[in-house]
Amino acid sequence: MQHINLETFANGAFTAQVNRAIEEVTKNIQDPNTDAGTARKITVTIAFKPNQERNFIATGVQTKTTLAPALGAVTALSMGKDLRTGEVEEKQRQMRMKRTSIDLEWDLIPLRQGMEISRIL
Template sequence: MNLNLAEMAQGAFMEQFNIELKKVLANIADPNTDPKKARKITLTATLKADENRDVVDFEVQSKASLIPAKPIATKIILDRDKDGSVVAAELKSGVKGQTFLDDDGQVKDDTGKVVNFNKK
């Protein structure tokens, strides 16, 4: 037999595999994915002969199985405004109603708005 997958279709099969390999390596390098979970590259070869069985259509398809990004969580505060409509904001302080010091050194309320202590 005189067939070499790396040389068939002018190297397109291996090129297709390398494209999927790059996707897998980028997925492994992504800090938002679990580095310990296995990724896969599947090569599917499909061969279909003609009626005389002397010519065979040969297709190779490669497919990467990637790991999804880890979920990112936050908390949302729900309340109602004076009209009774639901309002929501991201909870930034960790506890509803609690103020906190931001990275800038500013005091902010639980939704991240700057607290003005000089109000009269």
Template sequence: MIALEKFAGGVLKEKFNTELQKVLDNIADPNTDFKKTRKISLEIVFKANEDRDLAEVDIKSKATIVEAKATTTKVLIGKDLETGRVEASEFKNQLAGQLSIDVSDSNETDEIEENSSGVIDFRNASSK
């Protein structure tokens, strides 16, 4: 008999392991439903010749995995009053009409920051 592990030069084993990895990755994905089943199908088709002393064998493999859950978000839509262009931005727990402003520390201002290494006594600082 034929050893499945060595069949077709080990291709049957390789195809199974490839599909198994897809199933395992899908099970580990937190975006999929853990309750749903996954399946690996190995199809081995034999086509015999007329003399029935030789068969051509086709090997197919397929993993049936679970789709990732849909992700939902909200988008605010409005018109730019300067350009008249309709624009959208993702709604992230702000009030409608409120802008989301990204403030970075790299912007320079005219303020002078003084570094002091101690407690400042404002009573004495105002008299200087």
């Protein structure tokens, strides 16, 4: 069998797809909103579909990337209910994300008489 040059395989589509996939992975690695430690992957599939006489083969090339997902955003709300009026109040809390933990900065709200804190998330 003759050696197949992957640079010219499928009229250069193979190389173009692999290069595009590498660029996609590289951009994902450089994105600060993704986890640096997550492995990225490129899967290249070359499909061969012969005809009944086995003298002609339709060939398809496809690349698929597996990238690191974007990091999620986290927030916290504190809520309270004024027992006299029934009015519910909430306040979003400032949060700082660290690589392995969440550091919450709380603003303490002075409670008025008759106000209860129902739940802090």
